Amino acid sequence: MSRPLPRLEPAGLDGWIVRLFNDIDEANLSWLAALADRCRTAFGDALVDMVPSYTTLLITFDPLLLSPAEARDRLMVLLDDLEPDASGVAGGQVYELPTWYDPSVGPDLKRVAEQTGLTIDEVIAVHSGKSYRVFALGFAPGFAFMGLTDPGLDCPRLDTPRQRVPVGSVAIAARQTAAYPAETPGGWNLLGRTCARLFDRHREDLSLLKVGDEVRFVPVSREEFERQGGDTTPTEDRP
Amino acid sequence: MTASKDREIGIRVLRAGPLALLQDAGRFGVRHLGVTQGGPADLYSWAWANALAGNPWGTASLEITIGGLEMVAERDLEIAIAGAHLGATLDQRPVPLWERMTWKEGQVLRFASPVTGLRAYLSVRGGFAAEPVMGSVACVMREQLGGFDGLGSKLQTGDQLTVHPAGPSNHTGTQQAPSDVRPDFSVEPVLSLLPGAQIAEFSGQSLYDAFNARWQVDERADRMGVRLTGPRLDCRVRSLISEGINLGSVQVPPDGQPIALLNDRQTIGGYPRLGALTPLSASRLAQCKPGQEVRFRATGSGEGLREYRAFRAAIDRMGART
Numbered sequence: 001m002s003r004p005l006p007r008l009e010p011a012g013l014d015g016w017i018v019r020l021f022n023d024i025d026e027a028n029l030s031w032l033a034a035l036a037d038r039c040r041t042a043f044g045d046a047l048v049d050m051v052p053s054y055t056t057l058l059i060t061f062d063p064l065l066l067s068p069a070e071a072r073d074r075l076m077v078l079l080d081d082l083e084p085d086a087s088g089v090a091g092g093q094v095y096e097l098p099t100w101y102d103p104s105v106g107p108d109l110k111r112v113a114e115q116t117g118l119t120i121d122e123v124i125a126v127h128s129g130k131s132y133r134v135f136a137l138g139f140a141p142g143f144a145f146m147g148l149t150d151p152g153l154d155c156p157r158l159d160t161p162r163q164r165v166p167v168g169s170v171a172i173a174a175r176q177t178a179a180y181p182a183e184t185p186g187g188w189n190l191l192g193r194t195c196a197r198l199f200d201r202h203r204e205d206l207s208l209l210k211v212g213d214e215v216r217f218v219p220v221s222r223e224e225f226e227r228q229g230g231d232t233t234p235t236e237d238r239p
Numbered sequence: 240m241t242a243s244k245d246r247e248i249g250i251r252v253l254r255a256g257p258l259a260l261l262q263d264a265g266r267f268g269v270r271h272l273g274v275t276q277g278g279p280a281d282l283y284s285w286a287w288a289n290a291l292a293g294n295p296w297g298t299a300s301l302e303i304t305i306g307g308l309e310m311v312a313e314r315d316l317e318i319a320i321a322g323a324h325l326g327a328t329l330d331q332r333p334v335p336l337w338e339r340m341t342w343k344e345g346q347v348l349r350f351a352s353p354v355t356g357l358r359a360y361l362s363v364r365g366g367f368a369a370e371p372v373m374g375s376v377a378c379v380m381r382e383q384l385g386g387f388d389g390l391g392s393k394l395q396t397g398d399q400l401t402v403h404p405a406g407p408s409n410h411t412g413t414q415q416a417p418s419d420v421r422p423d424f425s426v427e428p429v430l431s432l433l434p435g436a437q438i439a440e441f442s443g444q445s446l447y448d449a450f451n452a453r454w455q456v457d458e459r460a461d462r463m464g465v466r467l468t469g470p471r472l473d474c475r476v477r478s479l480i481s482e483g484i485n486l487g488s489v490q491v492p493p494d495g496q497p498i499a500l501l502n503d504r505q506t507i508g509g510y511p512r513l514g515a516l517t518p519l520s521a522s523r524l525a526q527c528k529p530g531q532e533v534r535f536r537a538t539g540s541g542e543g544l545r546e547y548r549a550f551r552a553a554i555d556r557m558g559a560r561t
Contacts, residue, residue, distance in 0.1 A: 050271055
């Protein structure tokens with residue numbers, strides 16, 4: 001892959017978006033990991049937050065300590081000889097999320113099958129048949145945007161989002177997949193439910209998944225799902 | 240009720256009203272986990288309330304939206320209220336805003352309804368006491384994080400609010416914010432916007448409209464974001480690959496109606512942006528009621544930075560006096 005062509009884009013008085021790439025690619029992750037690492041060192045106490053995403057890193061800093069111009073200068077210096085850090089990503093964990101694929105907790109299985117021309121069993125086989133990278137965390141605490149799904153599973157978001165998507169719901173939208181860490185509104189297509197605990201305020205790391213992690217959805221039976229503490233309440237039955 | 244050494248019951252909530260939230264400066268260092276910022280929607284007034292009460296930057300205060308809140312002091316408290324004029328009374332007598340005052344045990348403090356502005360900040364000398372979640376007590380209802388219970392709950396009728404015992408007060412006479420730092424929320428705000436990377440993707444007419452039209456604050460306005468209605472803004476880019484969004488970002492979804500994103504915003508998003516409001520303009524917008532009109536002006540980071548640093552310096556000076 002080619003070297004990134006970094007662009008610095010203003011993001012308000014206390015932020016810059018560092019755009020490293022134009023397109024989503026797994027190879028972006030090692031560059032973004034290296035960038036975040038260097039920013040930590042270069043900004044030190046002035047660093048407020050970093051939000052890595054598919055192709056970019058948003059960095060925010062303390063405007064009492066740095067002006068936007070000073071922050072830009074630091075970024076340009078550290079971008080100058082940036083090298084990808086494979087260890088920052090290879091160190092990423094591998095997770096298997098036990099998932100019960102069933103129309104009762106995956107109410108869009110049937111429609112996804114119709115839209116993709118697959119059978120329900122084929123949808124499950126394709127979705128669980130490969131591992132995914134976590135490209136970004138956002139939308140809600142611990143919500144991991146993962147990809148890329150098989151082109152054959154490419155499905156648009158729902159026209160009207162659901163008011164309540166149950167905790168653990170496993171979903172797809174476009175070429176992305178995710179599992180809902182909390183009950184929230186949501187417009188993705190629901191295929192099933194995982195019993196993995198995705199976000200826990202009492203866990204030191206809070207979010208089970210981190211950017212760069214590798215995730216595989218492992219189909220389990222209803223019995224196994226329940227045995228591992230999964231909630232089998234059907235999705236459509238919820239108020 | 241039990242109260243440990245470093246916290247004691249200070250206030251009982253007689254009537255909770257629609258929305259009162261505990262807010263410190265916000266939750267930082269966790270944005271990469273998808274956890275939002277939280278903190279005071281009007282940082283400016285929150286900071287003044289704290290400084291006037293003699294508290295350091297970051298002390299947890301109450302953000303009272305709209306009003307309807309009634310509380311009784313369970314001990315004598317030194318307080319300061321800044322921000323919106325919500326018709327606050329102490330035992331039915333109007334209370335001054337933007338200055339230090341004493342709230343005596345047994346007196347009832349009541350916030351009625353907005354006269355000007357939308358959110359008032361009540362700081363107690365010593366600060367409200369709660370267990371931090373991820374380093375902050377900032378209350379984010381959507382994420383069920385922070386607040387007095389740690390679970391993101393707004394104030395409830397019957398709540399007993401814990402405060403840190405304040406040391407002896409060494410202030411004498413009045414502690415007031417100078418009149419020139421008190422915003423007039425009845426004036427139509429002109430919000431300073433730092434242009435963003437997609438600004439050139441908007442049509443010429445849309446750019447003209449963005450900075451010349453009057454924008455009306457929509458009913459769909461909360462701590463996540465404020466939707467503005469007005470002329471339709473057209474952007475050649477309809478959506479981006481999702482990326483981090485900073486406080487005050489003004490995004491424009493395909494319907495052409497901008498949304499200014501505030502403290503409880505989603506951490507990443509994919510709509511093109513006009514740019515980002517300065518922190519103080521985001522504070523000012525948070526005081527606007529639905530139906531109110533605002534305008535945008537493009538600004539440079541130099542001016543925004545001078546304004547922000549002057550604000551922080553004034554807060555530090557007041558803090559040093561209290």
